Amino acid sequence: MRHYDCIAIGTGPAGQKGAIQAAKLGKRVAIVEKRQVLGGAQINTGTIPSKALREAVLHLTGANHKGHFGRTKSRVSEITIAELVSFSQRVIRHEWDVIRDQFDRNGVDLLWGKARFTGPNELAIDGPGGEERLSADRFLVAVGTKPARPASVPFNERTIFTSDEVLRLNHLPRTMIVVGGGVIGTEYACIMAALGVQVTLVEGRNRVLGFLDQEIADAFQYFMRQQGITLRLGEKVERIEEVEFVNGSTHQLVQAKLESGKTLRAQTLLYAVGRQGVCSELGLANVGIEFDDRERLEVNQFYQTNIEHVYAAGDVIGFPALASTSMEQGRRAICHAFGCCDVTNYNTSLFPYGIYAVPEISMVGKTEEQLTAEGIPYEAGIANYREIARGQILGDELGMLKMLIHQDTHKILGVHVIGTGATELVHIGQAVMALDGDAEFFVNNVFNFPTLAECYKVAAYNGLNKLNHVYSGTCEAVSVSL
Ligand SMILES: Cc1cc2nc3c(=O)[nH]c(=O)nc-3n(C[C@H](O)[C@H](O)[C@H](O)COP(=O)(O)OP(=O)(O)OC[C@H]3O[C@@H](n4cnc5c(N)ncnc54)[C@H](O)[C@@H]3O)c2cc1C
Numbered sequence: 304m305r306h307y308d309c310i311a312i313g314t315g316p317a318g319q320k321g322a323i324q325a326a327k328l329g330k331r332v333a334i335v336e337k338r339q340v341l342g343g344a345q346i347n348t349g350t351i352p353s354k355a356l357r358e359a360v361l362h363l364t365g366a367n368h369k370g371h372f373g374r375t376k377s378r379v380s381e382i383t384i385a386e387l388v389s390f391s392q393r394v395i396r397h398e399w400d401v402i403r404d405q406f407d408r409n410g411v412d413l414l415w416g417k418a419r420f421t422g423p424n425e426l427a428i429d430g431p432g433g434e435e436r437l438s439a440d441r442f443l444v445a446v447g448t449k450p451a452r453p454a455s456v457p458f459n460e461r462t463i464f465t466s467d468e469v470l471r472l473n474h475l476p477r478t479m480i481v482v483g484g485g486v487i488g489t490e491y492a493c494i495m496a497a498l499g500v501q502v503t504l505v506e507g508r509n510r511v512l513g514f515l516d517q518e519i520a521d522a523f524q525y526f527m528r529q530q531g532i533t534l535r536l537g538e539k540v541e542r543i544e545e546v547e548f549v550n551g552s553t554h555q556l557v558q559a560k561l562e563s564g565k566t567l568r569a570q571t572l573l574y575a576v577g578r579q580g581v582c583s584e585l586g587l588a589n590v591g592i593e594f595d596d597r598e599r600l601e602v603n604q605f606y607q608t609n610i611e612h613v614y615a616a617g618d619v620i621g622f623p624a625l626a627s628t629s630m631e632q633g634r635r636a637i638c639h640a641f642g643c644c645d646v647t648n649y650n651t652s653l654f655p656y657g658i659y660a661v662p663e664i665s666m667v668g669k670t671e672e673q674l675t676a677e678g679i680p681y682e683a684g685i686a687n688y689r690e691i692a693r694g695q696i697l698g699d700e701l702g703m704l705k706m707l708i709h710q711d712t713h714k715i716l717g718v719h720v721i722g723t724g725a726t727e728l729v730h731i732g733q734a735v736m737a738l739d740g741d742a743e744f745f746v747n748n749v750f751n752f753p754t755l756a757e758c759y760k761v762a763a764y765n766g767l768n769k770l771n772h773v774y775s776g777t778c779e780a781v782s783v784s785l
Pocket residue numbers: 312313314315316317318335336337338341342343344345346348349350351353354416417418419445446447448466487581584585616617618619624625626627628629657659
């Protein structure tokens with residue numbers, strides 16, 4: 304039986320970064336993958352394909368004119384899904400090569416097959432050549448999740464599907480119902496609407512993307528409606544079925560009955576109400592590890608399960624379930640497993656969130672609602688892209704950056720951006736927050752001009768001016784003006 308210092312299960316971002324980190328520490332490492340492709344949801348069904356598709360759609364629909372396809376299409380109806388997906392496939396193939404190369408260069412053994420624990424330090428790998436047994440001192444469980452597929456929904460991968468199948472659509476539908484106003488539902492709703500698909504989005508709560516700052520969520524909902532998306536908020540889907548619709552000729556349609564009694568019909572339905580773990584196939588009882596009803600694992604701050612030599616990272620441990628956070632969790636878990644680095648310098652409250660809808664949204668730190676609930680006094684500094692030269696040049700009239708500033712210390716408590724480049728822009732705020740900076744940093748430093756980063760300066764002026772006004776005559780305040 305082959306023995307390793309460490310075995311990672313799953314080649315998604317958590318497993319990849321964990322395995323490479325272990326190899327960098329000079330450990331003998333293997334990584335196991337049950338699918339025939341590397342990279343997990345990040346590369347094959349999630350992050351990369353959806354972002355590549357979004358980029359292709361924005362280019363093709365004239366949002367910019369770089370033209371991945373060599374020409375600018377004048378009409379959206381000329382676009383075929385095959386063209387869009389071929390662009391995503393090119394990116395995916397490149398990513399597979401990059402991961403493979405990293406494993407090779409770092410001496411990580413890549414093993415194909417489904418891993419299952421047969422004992423506390425032993426795995427059975429059910430691979431193409433039969434079963435192999437391996438042992439290791441440490442394990443990293445990074446098996447990710449799959450879309451929730453309740454038995455009551457008649458998925459057929461053609462007209463009723465999840466985010467795993469949406470990229471395999473061989474035609475562009477005219478109409479689509481999206482169930483779920485979380486990140487997947489809103490991102491795909493915007494992509495489809497940009498392609499001219501008539502989208503109705505159903506969300507059980509009273510707003511989409513419940514974790515966003517309310518003002519940003521309100522602005523986003525306004526933009527979605529401007530794009531022609533119909534929002535059914537505070538509505539739950541009760542039943543989904545295929546129906547025949549006779550209108551001259553007979554058509555197959557998807558029908559969604561809402562709890563409120565409304566009936567929605569469309570050619571297609573994307574079901575995006577969350578994800579489900581895959582722990583039941585891992586033989587975890589043989590190690591003494593339990594999982595919850597969504598097959599997720601509980602870990603401590605070092606990513607150890609209740610069995611200390613078995614670590615878990617990425618989507619399998621639940622929120623925030625992002626590629627970005629999964630990578631760092633995997634790396635941190637291995638650092639702790641081999642006692643090699645300072646695991647205290649790690650502030651999970653500064654994890655950024657990026658939503659690649661149209662427009663982009665990003666945030667770091669607290670929302671106004673959280674600060675109010677926690678009784679933290681703050682002021683909001685706002686910069687609208689239309690007031691910034693770069694915003695004007697880009698033609699982004701709707702974007703905005705909001706900076707939440709502590710009323711007394713002027714420390715930055717949160718940054719919320721909606722508009723062009725939001726997912727990049729947020730990192731400036733993240734860095735200043737991590738270094739315990741205050742709003743004066745933005746006032747006292749020079750930014751390239753014309754850039755969207757200028758929004759930080761304008762938002763800082765705006766927030767500090769409001770604070771000057773509040774405190775005028777009653778305390779010392781920084782004198783700033785725009
Ligand atoms: C549509 C969509 C868009 C997304 N967009 C973004 C985004 O823009 N930004 C972002 O940060 N995140 C995004 N995410 C989330 C991101 O993809 C996940 O957070 C990330 O992939 C999780 O990484 P992971 O390593 O935990 O698991 P995964 O990427 O799911 O990888 C797990 C791997 O383990 C393998 N595996 C499972 N069981 C076994 C077994 N028994 N034996 C061997 N191998 C096994 C699986 O086959 C898989 O390859 C998106 C997700 C989706 C679905």
